Amino acid sequence: xFKIHSNEKIAPAIFKMVIEAPLVAAKARPGQFVMIRIDEFxxxxxxxxxxxxxxxxxxxxxTAGVTTYKMTEKKIGEFISDIVGPLGHATDTKKIGTVCxxxxxxxxxxxxxxxxxYKNAGNNLIIIIGARNKELLIFxxxxxxxxxxxxxxxxxxxxxxxxxxSDILKRLIDSGNKIDLVYAVGPGIMMEVVSNLTKSxxxxxxxxxxxxxxxxxxxxxxxxxxxxxxxxxxxxxxxxFDGHMVNFKELKARQNLFKEQEKHACKIRGIxx
Amino acid sequence: MNKQTPKERIRNFKEVAFGxxxxxxxxxxxxxxxxxxxxxxxxxPVEIDIPRFINAIKNKKFExxxxxxxxxxxxxxVCGRVCPQENQCEGACVLNAKKxxxxxxxxxxxxxxxxxxNSQSVNQAMNDERRPTAEESPEPLxxxxxxxxxxxxxxxxxxxxxxxxxxxxxxxxxRMGYKVTVFEALHIAGGVLMYGIPEFRLPKEIVxxxxxxxxxxxxxxxxxxxxxxxxxLKDIFDxxxxxxxxxxxxxxxxxxxxxxxNLNRVYSSNELxxxxxxMKAYLFPEYDTPINIxxxxxxxGGGNTAMDSARVSLRLGAEKVYIVYRRTEKEMPARKEEAxxxxxEGIEFNMLTLPVRIIGxxxxxxxxxxxxxxxxxxxxxxxRRRPVxxxxxxxxxxxxxxxxxxxxxxxxxxxxxxPELKLNKWSKxxxxxxxxxxxxxxxxxxGDATEGDDTVIAAMGAGKRAAKAINKxxxxxx
Numbered sequence: 001x002f003k004i005h006s007n008e009k010i011a012p013a014i015f016k017m018v019i020e021a022p023l024v025a026a027k028a029r030p031g032q033f034v035m036i037r038i039d040e041f042x043x044x045x046x047x048x049x050x051x052x053x054x055x056x057x058x059x060x061x062x063t064a065g066v067t068t069y070k071m072t073e074k075k076i077g078e079f080i081s082d083i084v085g086p087l088g089h090a091t092d093t094k095k096i097g098t099v100c101x102x103x104x105x106x107x108x109x110x111x112x113x114x115x116x117x118y119k120n121a122g123n124n125l126i127i128i129i130g131a132r133n134k135e136l137l138i139f140x141x142x143x144x145x146x147x148x149x150x151x152x153x154x155x156x157x158x159x160x161x162x163x164x165x166s167d168i169l170k171r172l173i174d175s176g177n178k179i180d181l182v183y184a185v186g187p188g189i190m191m192e193v194v195s196n197l198t199k200s201x202x203x204x205x206x207x208x209x210x211x212x213x214x215x216x217x218x219x220x221x222x223x224x225x226x227x228x229x230x231x232x233x234x235x236x237x238x239x240x241f242d243g244h245m246v247n248f249k250e251l252k253a254r255q256n257l258f259k260e261q262e263k264h265a266c267k268i269r270g271i272x273x
Numbered sequence: 274m275n276k277q278t279p280k281e282r283i284r285n286f287k288e289v290a291f292g293x294x295x296x297x298x299x300x301x302x303x304x305x306x307x308x309x310x311x312x313x314x315x316x317x318p319v320e321i322d323i324p325r326f327i328n329a330i331k332n333k334k335f336e337x338x339x340x341x342x343x344x345x346x347x348x349x350x351v352c353g354r355v356c357p358q359e360n361q362c363e364g365a366c367v368l369n370a371k372k373x374x375x376x377x378x379x380x381x382x383x384x385x386x387x388x389x390x391n392s393q394s395v396n397q398a399m400n401d402e403r404r405p406t407a408e409e410s411p412e413p414l415x416x417x418x419x420x421x422x423x424x425x426x427x428x429x430x431x432x433x434x435x436x437x438x439x440x441x442x443x444x445x446x447x448r449m450g451y452k453v454t455v456f457e458a459l460h461i462a463g464g465v466l467m468y469g470i471p472e473f474r475l476p477k478e479i480v481x482x483x484x485x486x487x488x489x490x491x492x493x494x495x496x497x498x499x500x501x502x503x504x505x506l507k508d509i510f511d512x513x514x515x516x517x518x519x520x521x522x523x524x525x526x527x528x529x530x531x532x533x534x535n536l537n538r539v540y541s542s543n544e545l546x547x548x549x550x551x552m553k554a555y556l557f558p559e560y561d562t563p564i565n566i567x568x569x570x571x572x573x574g575g576g577n578t579a580m581d582s583a584r585v586s587l588r589l590g591a592e593k594v595y596i597v598y599r600r601t602e603k604e605m606p607a608r609k610e611e612a613x614x615x616x617x618e619g620i621e622f623n624m625l626t627l628p629v630r631i632i633g634x635x636x637x638x639x640x641x642x643x644x645x646x647x648x649x650x651x652x653x654x655x656x657r658r659r660p661v662x663x664x665x666x667x668x669x670x671x672x673x674x675x676x677x678x679x680x681x682x683x684x685x686x687x688x689x690x691x692p693e694l695k696l697n698k699w700s701k702x703x704x705x706x707x708x709x710x711x712x713x714x715x716x717x718x719x720g721d722a723t724e725g726d727d728t729v730i731a732a733m734g735a736g737k738r739a740a741k742a743i744n745k746x747x748x749x750x751x
Contacts, residue, residue, distance in 0.1 A: 023503050037460050043561040044460075044552065067561045082460040084497040214552065214562075217458050217499060217686050219468075219524040220544035224535055231528065231535060236685055250535055253637030257537045261563035268558060 001079040005056055007072070011136050013063045014106055015072055022055040024085045030113035031091030031208065031240060034059065035216040037082040038074070043067040046213045046235075048110035048185075049086060050139075057083070060109035060138070065262040069271045087216045088239045091206075093117035097180035098124040100172070102165050102194055104186025105131055108139045110208060111185050118183070119146050126177070127151065128168050130190075134159035166193045173201055181206070184243060188252045195243030205243035209234045212257060226250050279617040283587050286472045286555050289614060290354075293376070298383040302331035305375050308367060313377060316365035318734035319441075321345045323362055327380055336391075338384040347444035347487060348437065348733065350389060350479040351466055353382025356730045357608050389482045426450045428747055431514040433500045433687060436464025437729045438720030439520035440487055441736030442743075447490040449744050454514070456498040458686075459551065464522055465721075466729070468551035469543075471581050473588070474611075477550070501690030506716070515750065516715045516743045519702065520736065523721035524684030528677055529573065533631030537638045538567055542574070542582040542678035549585050567673030568592045571642055573628055574678030575605035580612060582676045583620045594620045595670065599627045599647050599660045623670075625649075627662065631675055642670045683722045697724060708742035709735055717743055 005018040024034055033048045034057065045067055051058035063069050074080065091114045099118045103111035108129050119125045125148035131137040132155045143150055151168050152160030161168065165186075173179060184194045185208040198205040211223035211234040223234035226247035232238060275291045276282070282289050293301060305327045313323040321342055329338035342349045358364070358378040366374035428451050432443045435457040443453045461467055463480040484494065500509065500521075509517055526541035528534050545564065548554040552562035570586040572579050575598035583594045596615065598605060601624045605612060616622065625647040632641040646666035649658035683700050695703045695712040702711055702718040706725075709717045719735025721727055 023498070027503060041560045043563075065561065066558070070561075082497050084458065084460070084499060085502065087499075087502060214544060214547050215459065215468075217524065218684055219526070220547050221526045221528070221541040222544050224528075226535055231530075233525075236525075236689075247535075250637070253537060254535065256636070258563045258565055261557065261565055265558035265561065265563070 001081060002083050004074050004076060004078050004080065006076055007074050009072075010060070011131075011138050014060065014136070014138055015063070016050070016058060016060050016109070017071065017074070018053075018056050018058050019080060019083055020055050021057045021083045021085075024049075024057050024083060025052050025055050028052050028057065028086040029090030030093060030117040032086035032088050033216070033239060034083050034085035035087065035213065036080060036084075038067055038071055038080045040081065042070065042081070044082075044214055044216070046087075046210075046216055048208070048210075048239075050109040050112055052113075060106060062106045066265045066269060066271065069266070069269075084216070088235060089237075091117065091183070091240060093121050093123075095122045098126065098178060099181045099183060100126045100128065100169065100179045102169060102182060102184040102186070102190075103127070103129045103139075104165055104184075104190040105136065106138070107186035107190075107208075107210075108137070108143070111183075112139050112142050114183060114185075114208075115143065115148070116146055119148055125149070126172065126179070128153065128165045128172075130154065130165040130168075130186075132156065164193070165190060166197050169194060170197055173203070179203055182243075184208075188248055188255060191243060191246075192248035192252075195246065195248070199244045206240045207243040207246060208239050209241060209246070209251060210239075211235075211251070211254065225254070276614075279619065282473065283584075283618050286588055288476050289473050292386050293379045293383045295383075298330055298380060299333070301376050301380060302327045304368070305331070306367060312365040312367065313362040313375075316361045317345075318361065318730045319345045319737055321362075321381075323377055326384065327375070327377070330380055330384060335384060335387045339388040342381060342384055345737075346733070347441050348483045348729075349381055350385035350483055351437070351475060352730055352733070353378050353380075353385050354475050354479070355470060357728060359609065361730070385479075389479065392486075427452060429454065429512075429514045430516045430518070430743060430747075431456060431500075431509045432518045432520065434458075434464055434520040434522055434720070434722075435462035435484070435494060436520055436522050436720060436732065437466060438732035438736040438739075439464065439518065440484065441733040442518045442520065442717075442719065442740045443492045443736075444487050444490060445737055445740035446743060447487065447492045449740070451744075451747075453492045455492060455494045456500050456504075456509075457494060457496045458499040460496050461551070462494045462496060464520075468547045469578070469581075471546065471550055471585055472555075473584070474581065499686060501687040506687075506691045506713075510715070515747055516717065518709075518736070518739050518743065519687060519711070519716065519718040519722060520720045520732070521684050521687045521718075521722040523681040523727070525682045526677070527680045527682060529628060529679060531628060531630050533633055533639070534677070536631055536633040536675075537636075538565060538674045539631060539639055540674075540676050541681075542572070542578045542676055543681065545582055545585060545676050546578070549589070555585075555589060564589060566591055567639070569672040570594045570674040570676060571597050571623075571628075571670055571672040572676040572678055573597045574680070575600065575602075575607055576678065576680070577607045577611050579676075579678035580607045580615045582678050583615055584618060586674070586676065587618055587620065591674070595672070596620060596622045597626050597628060597642075597644065597670075598622070598624055600649065600657065601625060604657045625660065627660070628675075629667065632669075639673050639675055642672050642675055644668060644670055681721075688722075699724075707738065708745075709739035710742060710746075715746065 047059040218236040228245040326341040553560040554564040647660035653659040717739040720732035
């Protein structure tokens, strides 16, 4: 059993939970994730580690199905049954030159530790974050604290510029900024658009994939995805891959495998999605 | 043995085979000839004294029977159900001459189930999340007679993985007096017994009780702990463990590498079985984990896992389920009993058939599978006749779900994090076949992570050999 130290709503349908998990905290590196199971009935779900503080692990989750909805009802001092990790490869955050970190939606939380590590390694860091609107834009304060150039964009223009993260990235490149690496994490469509853009400029791009997982240790193959000519397992081979090689069409299709079941389960429990 | 009727059982996940009643067990035990040179025992990978335990049953001494079994086997309730007895003890029974061998598996299960119903120590351990101390834990049945020396020394041994090989090794070492910790990656102990073998062949309550029995021997199980991620092998030794047994299992599913294999509703058998057995997707939405199975399912492969996948699919509501296998039924590695069960349940066997590609709809879901017919040619290196495609025999199967059950390779997490460990070309840990020793001093391995037979009982045999070798190694180290 793992103790919950906080569980707060940070945006509509987005929550931040701090869990005491000393073994995970001791080994976790930026870019890695954990699997959690909230109780006997819960699904095993993957969540990227957003921060580490002593014995505590911070995760950020968006309500999507019954398990994540039940998570929102957990109170401080209560417990979750299981957390295991850290899983996946850590991001290789050595000094490269200029790194542009691009985050969208709930992916911004996952971007934070990676951006911090790139900054600490001595890179010139540019951060672009985007959301549908001002309310949904998370981790602004944390990212501001990194002392990097931070560019904000919303679909409706309610905060920062109006548009998409890819628009800003394109303008940066076109205006002569020499970018050595783009690191993107967010919805499938956002990572796809960013990867297509950087491919045309020949800028190396890493994406962190949010596939469906069950065990998280290579056992089930649920997370498999075509990368180049090979099928890779996001859990043990990733979660980061070369954005120019990922089959995004497949990624987006596979994310819909259980949509009907999730809807059904939410409906009979009276959970509004 | 009595079973649920096929018509009834394809609608539920309850155990298919009923155990022997006391009356049936006594009758079966009285048929035994109690051979002096017991071929049955010699054919048992863990060398259970079979005539002796059958004699105990015959004399209605059920407690004694289970104690005799447990001298050699820590998981009798599991083995009585899933061992391929026809190739081992029962296959060696002299009564085969009359085509009527003793139902040794049934008797083993009877003794195990009797104990699970009657054992106080197991029932207490089931309800106790903590590791009971020697003082407060009631002794397991036959504890004293079995010369258990729990707590006899303070030497710590680590076991990685709580599948059949790991649990057996842990149990034997605990009986020898070692302080054993089992590290398990998942949230519950049992490994393949929990995630792989379906409820209707091996009820999970049985596995839980057998694990509880090991806890009553003093074995500590740490779940949610991945050696290779949460800790490295080096950390384990640094924490004072003097020897390590790696029973990390097979766990990386193989695919066929054909077009369309990443379509939705193509699952590895591992994923299907893990969702259903471990995460209880068959009870969705009471349990949160879903499974999305269509109406017409093709299961590719001919092993026990393929049979399990097919029978699970049926119970999840599929209307038509096919086994698709590239050789003939004779070459199928599945237990005959399991293939029979599958057939009885209405699963159709498409033999000499090889999938060529899987065809999807516009949303990325399976809508058909193209196959080619095969014929058997010359024997290959495995001694089985090699299947070769019949030119121009392509045809399309109308299916909306494909389960790929064509085997698996060892789980890579521990192996990748331990590059000094020597592996063969199939990424299996190279071991000394007598001692299960790896190339690293103090590190032993067994089960599906290593070369060799891939049954539960073979893994248990490996765990036993390793426990013996670890004891010898640690005795010399002192």
